[in-house]
Amino acid sequence: xxxxxxxxxxxxxxxxxxxxxxxxxxxxxxxxxxxxxxxxxxxxxxxxxxxxxxxxxxxxxxxxxxxxxxxxxxxxxxxxxxxxxxxxxxxxxxxxxxxxxxxxxxxxxxxxxxxxxxxxxxxxxxxxxxxxxxxxxxxxxxxxxxxxxxxxxxxxxxxxxxxxxxxxxxxxxxxxxxxxxxxxxxxxxxxxxxxxxxxxxxxxxxxxxxxxxxxxxxxxxxxxxxxxxxxxxxxxxxxxxxxxxxxxxxxxxxxxxxxxxxxxxxxxxxxxxxxxxxxxxxxxxxxxxxxxxxxxxxxxxxxxxxxxxxxxxxxxxxxxxxxxxxxxxxxxxxxxxxxxxxxxxxxxxxxxxxxxxxxxxxxxxxxxxxxxxxxxxxxxxxxxxxxxxxxxxxxxxxxxxxxxxxxxxxxxxxxxxxxxxxxxxxxxxxxxxxxxxxxxxxxxxxxxxxxxxxxxxxxxxxxxxxxxxxxxxxxxxxxxxxxxxxxxxxxxxxxxxxxxxxxxxxxxxxxxxxxxxxxxxxxxxxxxxxxxxxxxxxxxxxxxxxxxxxxxxxxxxxxxxxxxxxxxxxxxxxxx
Amino acid sequence: xxxxxxxxxxxxxxxxxxxxxxxxxxxxxxxxxxxxxxxxxxxxxxxxxxxxxxxxxxxxxxxxxxxxxxxxxxxxxxxxxxxxxx
Numbered sequence: 001x002x003x004x005x006x007x008x009x010x011x012x013x014x015x016x017x018x019x020x021x022x023x024x025x026x027x028x029x030x031x032x033x034x035x036x037x038x039x040x041x042x043x044x045x046x047x048x049x050x051x052x053x054x055x056x057x058x059x060x061x062x063x064x065x066x067x068x069x070x071x072x073x074x075x076x077x078x079x080x081x082x083x084x085x086x087x088x089x090x091x092x093x094x095x096x097x098x099x100x101x102x103x104x105x106x107x108x109x110x111x112x113x114x115x116x117x118x119x120x121x122x123x124x125x126x127x128x129x130x131x132x133x134x135x136x137x138x139x140x141x142x143x144x145x146x147x148x149x150x151x152x153x154x155x156x157x158x159x160x161x162x163x164x165x166x167x168x169x170x171x172x173x174x175x176x177x178x179x180x181x182x183x184x185x186x187x188x189x190x191x192x193x194x195x196x197x198x199x200x201x202x203x204x205x206x207x208x209x210x211x212x213x214x215x216x217x218x219x220x221x222x223x224x225x226x227x228x229x230x231x232x233x234x235x236x237x238x239x240x241x242x243x244x245x246x247x248x249x250x251x252x253x254x255x256x257x258x259x260x261x262x263x264x265x266x267x268x269x270x271x272x273x274x275x276x277x278x279x280x281x282x283x284x285x286x287x288x289x290x291x292x293x294x295x296x297x298x299x300x301x302x303x304x305x306x307x308x309x310x311x312x313x314x315x316x317x318x319x320x321x322x323x324x325x326x327x328x329x330x331x332x333x334x335x336x337x338x339x340x341x342x343x344x345x346x347x348x349x350x351x352x353x354x355x356x357x358x359x360x361x362x363x364x365x366x367x368x369x370x371x372x373x374x375x376x377x378x379x380x381x382x383x384x385x386x387x388x389x390x391x392x393x394x395x396x397x398x399x400x401x402x403x404x405x406x407x408x409x410x411x412x413x414x415x416x417x418x419x420x421x422x423x424x425x426x427x428x429x430x431x432x433x434x435x436x437x438x439x440x441x442x443x444x445x446x447x448x449x450x451x452x453x454x455x456x457x458x459x460x461x462x463x464x465x466x467x468x469x470x471x472x473x474x475x476x477x478x479x480x481x482x483x484x485x486x487x488x489x490x491x492x493x494x495x496x497x498x499x500x501x502x503x504x505x506x507x508x509x510x511x512x513x514x515x516x517x518x519x520x521x522x523x524x525x526x527x528x529x530x531x532x533x534x535x536x537x538x539x540x541x542x543x544x545x546x547x548x549x550x551x552x553x554x555x556x557x558x559x560x561x562x563x564x565x566x567x568x569x570x571x572x573x574x575x576x
Numbered sequence: 577x578x579x580x581x582x583x584x585x586x587x588x589x590x591x592x593x594x595x596x597x598x599x600x601x602x603x604x605x606x607x608x609x610x611x612x613x614x615x616x617x618x619x620x621x622x623x624x625x626x627x628x629x630x631x632x633x634x635x636x637x638x639x640x641x642x643x644x645x646x647x648x649x650x651x652x653x654x655x656x657x658x659x660x661x662x
Contacts, residue, residue, distance in 0.1 A: 066632075071613070074631035078605045081636045085601050088643045089594050093650075207633060211622040220623030238628045239617065248610050274661050276651050283643035290636045297632040565587050568659040 003379045007146050010383040011390060014184050015161055018177045018394070022165030025173045030427050033170030034101040034406050040175055040271040046284025048175045049268045051182035051395035053080075053259075053285070054292060055131075056138025057456065059185060059392035064364030066300035070235065072242030073300065079255025081286060081293055086260040086468075088282035092269040094475045096278035097564045101270065103263040103403075103467065104411040110474040112557055113482040114416055119489050121407045123466040124263045129440070131262075131459040132400040136445030138393035145334055145369065146386035152446060158394060159442045166398050166405075167434050174398045175271060181391035186291060188388020191381055192372040193295045196302050199375060206298035225305045232308070233352030237301065244525045251530035258460030258532050261468030264396075264403040275567035303367040306374050311350045311359070318347040327373035336363035401441065405434040457529035458500060465492035465535025473543055475565070478558045480543055483550045488543025496535030500528045586657040593649055597642050604630060604638040 027033040040048070058080070066073030098106055104124060108117025136155060143154020165173040190206070197209030201221055213220050225237045234240075241248065259265065268285075269278045310325065312318045321339060331337045338361035339348060350359040369389075372381045409430035414421060421429070466489045473480040473488070480488075503521065526534065552558075563569070608616060613627035621629050654660035 071628055071631060074609060074628075077632055078609055078635050081639050082601065082605055085598075085639050085642050089597065089646055210633075211624040211629070213623065222623050222625070222628075238625050239614070245610060249606060252605065252610065276647070276654065276661065279643070279647040279650055283640060283647055286640050286643055290640055294633055294636055562583065565590075566583055566659045567654050567661050569661075 003382060004148065006379050007383040007386050010380070011147065011387050014180075014387045014391065017180050018161060019164055021176045021180060022169045022173045025169045025176045027168070027170035027172045027427075030101070030410075030423050030430065032172045033427055033430050034402075034410060035267070035270040036170075036172040036175045038099075038271060039273055042272050042277040042281035043284050044179055045175070045268060045272050045277075045281045046286075047182045047288050048178035048271075049265065049281070049285035050288035050292075051178040051185065051391070052268055052399035053265055053289060053396070054185065054392055055396035056135055056142070056389065056393035058292065058296075059189065059389050060138065060142075060365050060368050063296045063299040063303065064367040066297055067304040067367045068364055069242055070229075070237035070240040072240050072248075073297075075242065075248055075251050075255065077293055077297065079252045080259060081289060082252070083256040083259025084282050084286040084289070086256060087265070087269075088279055088286075090472050091260060091266060091468075091475070092278045092282050093275045093567070094564045095266060095471070096269055096272060097275045097567060099270075101267075102406050102410050103266055103471070104407055105415065107467075107470055107474065107485070108411070108415065110557065110560065111470075111482045111485040112554065113486065116470075116482060116486050116489070117411055117415060119486060120467065120470065121411050123462055123489065123493065124407050125404055127262065127459040127462040127467075128264060128400045128404045129444070131264075131456055132397055132404075132441045133444045133448060134456050135393045135397035135400065136441050137448060139390065139397070140445060142386060142389040142393060146383075146389075155442065155445050158390070158397075159438055159445075162394060162398050162401065163435065163438050166401055166438065167431050170430065170434070171267075171271060171402055174402055177398065178395045181395040182288060184384075184391040185388040185395075186288070188384045188391070189292050189299075189368075190295055192375060192377055192385065193299050193302075195377055195381075196306070196371065196375045197298060200302055200305070206295045206302075210298040210301055221305065222301060225301055228305065228308050232312075232350065237304070243527060246524060247526050247530055250526050250533050254464050254530050254532035254534075254536075255460055257468050257536050258464035261463035261466075261471070262459070263407075263463075263467065264399040266471075267403055267406070268399070299371060300367060303371055303374065307362075307367075308350065310374070311348050318349060320347050322346065324348070325374075327370050330373065331366055331370050335361070336366050336369075337361060397441065401434060401437045404437040405430055408433040408437070461496045461500060461529070461532035461535060462493060464532030465496040465539055469536050469539040469543065473540070475561065477547075478561045479552055480547045481550055481553045484543040484545075484547030487546040488539040491542040492535045492539030495538045496531050499523070499531045499534070503528045582657055583659070586653060586659055589653055589657075590650065593646065593653070597646055601639065601642055605635040609635050 031037050062076055065076060095106055100106060104117045104120035107120040108114060139158035140151040140155040143149055143157065144151045147154065165177050193206040194204050197206040198204050200214060201209040201212040202215045203209040203212045210221060214224055222238055230236050269281060272278050272281050310319065321341060328337060332339070340358055340360045342356065342358050343349070348358055349356055351357045369385070372385055409426060413429050414426050469492060470485050470489050473485065608627065609631035613631060616627035616630065617625040619626040
C-alpha cells in the first residue's frame with residue numbers, strides 16, 4: 001500500500017482510539033476533572049506519567065542531539081531521568097498525602113498566603129505555556145512532514161483532538177489517552193531501533209547492540225564510530241564534551257531539579273490512591289521512560305554511523321550524488337537535508353571542515369524521522385513513527401493544558417476571586433479554562449513568537465528556581481515561613497530570568513541581549529540554559545535567611561508539616 | 577514510645593535512607609558520568625567505555641533501582657512504625 005495512505009490509516013486509527021477513550025472516561029466531578037478521582041493504579045499512572053513527560057522533543061529531537069554531540073548529549077539523558085529520583089523521595093509522596101488538587105494550592109496553604117499562591121500560579125503558567133508552544137509546533141511539523149498537509153491544517157486537527165478529550169474528560173480522559181499514547185509511542189520508537197540494531201550488530205536489544213561488535217567484524221560499533229568521525233575531523237564520539245565539566249554538572253542538575261518541579265508532572269502523582277502508591281508509581285514512570293531513554297543513545301550512534309557509511313563507504317569512493325538513496329531525496333525536499341557540490345566532482349563529501357563540507361544542512365531531527373527509511377524497514381513502520389511523534393506531542397500538550405486550566409479555575413477563580421462558587425460551577429469554569437488554554441496554545445502555535453526556540457529551557461529554569469525549592473522547603477523545614485518562601489521564589493526567578501535575558505535578549509529578542517550570547521561573559525562558564533540550578537540555590541539561601549529574620553510559621557502550619565510527613569491518615573483526595 | 581517520639585524516629589529513619597540513596601544517585605551520575613568520566617573511560621565494558629556507559633546507560637538503570645529500593649524500604653518503615661495507611 002502507498003505510504004501516504006498507510007500513514008493516514010495508522011494515524012486515523014490512533015486518533016479514533018483517543019476520542020473513543022474521551023467519551024468512555026468523561027469527568028463528572030471536579031475531583032475527576034483535576035485528579036481523575038484519585039483512583040489510578042500506580043502502574044497505569046506510571047505509564048501515563050511517561051507519556052505526559054516524553055514530549056515531541058524527547059521523541060523526535062533527543063536522539064539527534066545525542067548523535068551530533070556524542071558524549072556531550074548525556075546531559076539530556078541523565079538530566080531528564082534523574083529528576084524522578086528527587087520527585088519520588090522529596091516531593092511526590094508528601095504532596096499526595098496532602099491530598100489537594102494543584103501545586104499552587106499546596107504552596108498557598110503551607111505558606112498561609114494568597115500572595116504565595118499567586119506567585120506559584122504565575123510561575124506555573126509561564127513555565128507551562130512556554131512548554132506547550134513547543135508541543136504545538138511538534139504537532140504541526142509531524143503532520144506536515146508525514147501527511148503532507150499544511151502546518152496550519154495539522155495544528156488545527158491536533159488541537160481539535162486535544163479539545164475533545166481534555167475538555168470532556170479532564171484528568172480522567174487525559175490519563176487513559178496518555179496510557180494509549182504511551183503504547184503507540186514506545187512501539188514506534190523501539191521497533192525501528194530493534195531492526196537497526198539487528199542489522200548492524202546482530203543483537204536485537206539496542207542497549208546491548210550499542211556495546212557489541214559490528215556484524216562480520218571484530219570491531220566494536222562505538223570504536224568504529226569513533227574512528228569514522230575522527231577521520232572526517234569531527235570530535236571523538238564517546239568523549240566529546242560540550243563546554244566545561246562544571247557546565248555539564250550544573251546543566252544536568254538544572255534539568256533534574258526542573259523535571260521534579262514541573263507542575264504537569266507533579267499533579268500526575270495526585271491521581272493515585274495511596275502515599276505508598278505515589279512512591280512506587282514514580283518508579284514505574286521511570287521504567288517506562290528509561291525504555292525510551294536508553295534506546296535513544298543506540299538510535300543516535302547507529303543512525304550517525306549509518307549516515308556516514310552511506311555517504312562515505314569504507315574502502316570505496318564517496319557516494320555519487322545522482323545515485324543517492326530515496327530517503328535522501330525525500331528529506332531533501334523537506335529542507336532537512338541540503339547538499340551543495342562545492343568541488344564539482346558529483347560526489348558527496350561530509351566533513352567537519354566548513355570550507356569543504358558539502359552536506360550544508362543535516363537537521364538533527366532526521367536521525368529519528370529518517371531512521372526507518374535508512375534501515376529499509378516496511379512502510380507500516382514509517383507510518384507508526386508518524387503516529388508515535390503525534391502521540392508524544394499530544395500527550396504532553398494535554399498534561400500541560402490541564403495544569404494551566406486547573407491553576408486558573410481552582411487556584412485563581414475558586415481559591416482567590418470567587419471562593420463561594422459551587423462544585424458544578426467550578427467544573428464548568430475548569431472546562432472553559434481548558435478551552436481557553438487550548439485556544440491560547442493554538443494561537444501561539446499558529447504565530448510562534450520569536451522567543452519560541454529558547455522557551456523549553458526557560459520552563460526548566462523557572463520550575464527549578466521557583467517551584468521545586470518552595471515545595472521541598474515546605475515539606476522538609478518547619479521553619480520556612482511565608483516571607484521566606486515568597487522572597488525565595490521571587491529571588492530565584494529573578495536571578496534566572498535576568499541571566500537568561502542578559503545573554504539571550506529580553507524575551508529572547510536578540511538585539512536586547514546587552515551582554516551578548518558569548519561564553520566569555522558567562523558566569524563561571526555556565527550557559528544560560530543551565531542556570532536554573534543556580535537560581536534554585538539563590539532561592540534556598542534567600543528563603544532561609546529571610547525566614548530566620550522573621551517570625552516562625554503559626555502552630556497549625558507546623559502541625560500540617562508534621563502531618564504530611566507520615567502516610568497514616570491519608571484519606572481520598574478531597575476538595576476542601 | 578509516645579506517638580510524637582514515634583513519628584520523630586520514623587522521620588529520622590526516612591531521612592537517613594534518603595541521604596544514603598541520594599549519595600548513590602550522586603555517585604552514579606555526577607561522579608561516574610561527569611566528574612570522573614575520563615578516568616573510567618580507561619576501563620571497558622564490552623564495547624562501551626565505562627564512563628560513557630554510566631553517562632548514557634548505567635546511571636538511568638541505577639535511578640530506577642534507587643526508586644524501587646526506596647519505595648520498598650519505606651513501605652517496611654511505614655509498617656514498623658505503624659504509620660501506614662489503613
